[in-house]
Amino acid sequence: MASKISQSKSDLTKRDFQATILILFKLQKTRVEIYESLQEHFPDLAPSLSTVERWYREFIHGNFVLEDAPRSGRPNISHNEESVNEMLDLITRDPHITYAQLEYETELSSGTINIILHKELCVRKLCARWIPHSLNLQQKLSRIDFCKIMLKRFATGSSRAVSEILTGDETWICHYDPKTKRMSKEWVEEDAPPSTKMRRARSVEKQMRAMLFRSSGFVETVALEDRKTVTADWYATVCLPKVITTIESQREKTGIIGILLHHDNASSHTAIRTRELLENSGLKTLPHPPYSPDLPLATSGCSLGTKINFVGGDFRLMKS
Known part of the structure; x- marks a missing residue:
């Protein structure tokens, strides 16, 4: 019993x-x-x-139902070949898909999704790297051909003719106030009141400058006043004539003979007015592959140990 x-x-x-x-x-x-x-x-x-x-x-509270409320249950943590293939299809169709979206689509737990992604599929999520332009095959080959020509012409940089390359570009030069109060500290007498300074915008002024230089140093910096846009008219009537005059003063015997101008393919550089000035002055130019803004500095003959400094109101190349 x-x-x-x-x-x-x-x-x-x-x-x-x-x-x-x-x-x-x-x-x-x-x-x-x-x-x-x-x-x-x-x-x-x-x-x-x-x-x-x-x-x-x-x-x-008046709830006399003798059954538990329905629940979704424990998340499915098992995975098989079918779930792995499903995950692969999802990330292939949408590489930006998030963990939350994967959980919703597959009804798998976050831990299982993590195992499938990193152990089964061996993938990871990375931020895209910003590049200024996506070169096609022809543009890449054009860069390679240009580099081969330059290496052969100037004996991989050992030729003295490298100093004849004149290169440069236009850039904004910004004037900054001190970023922190500590940078504006100064020594004063014990009873003296602290000095004051106006709180201004981080960049109170900026100026467009065309900076052209050779391996020996800066040739000329030409300012573009009143924040105007660089145009073919300014480049052909103000900038280049000033540069040519400076070179002729530096090379009294030869002038611009032998000088090779290398600038990028900006519209002001390739305009008809600019080409006419270069042809009339006798200033030769080097070709420039499309979408290669990094090449003017690279072909200037300046080594990686060369820095550009702003000294005494002027720009100079300083050997490090």
Whole structure:
């Protein structure tokens, strides 16, 4: 008989205990009294005090449904070949897809998704690298041909004719105020009041300058006033004539003979007016591959140990 009673007790389900708690609640028993009663009769099977309290609160609020609310269940953490292929298809169709979107589409846990991405597919998410222009095959080959011609013409840089290359470009020169208060500290007498300074914009002034130089140093810097745009008219009537005059003063015997101008393919540099000036003055030019703004500095003959400094209101090449 005792074994049958023990077996019947072991057959009690969660719903049986919930019904028992409801009956005792209807008999106006307290939650502690219900818990102690269950522990007395079912010491090994009775629910915990927190479970009794949870159901007691439900009954107080009028919820007498003896079943748990439906739940989504534990996330699916298993993965197989099908889920791996599904993940591969998702990231192939949309390389920018996020973890949250992958969880929604596959109904897998974030941990499983992480394992599939890094262990199964061996992929990682990286930020795109910014480049100024995407070169096509022809443009890349044009760069290679240009470099081969330059290496052969100037004996890989050992030829003295490298000094005949005149190169440069236009750039904005910005004037900055000190960034922090510490940078504006100064020594004053003990009783003297602190000095004051106006709070201005970070860049209070900027000026466009065309800077042209050779391997020996700067030839000329030409300022473009009033923040105007560089045009063929300014480049052909102001900038280049000033540069040519400076070169002729530096090379009294030869002038611009032998000088090779290398500038990029900006519209002001390739305009008809500019080409006419170069042809009339006799100033020869070097070709420039398309979308290669880095080449003017590279072909100037300046080594990596050369720095451009602003000294005494002028720009100079300084050997490091």
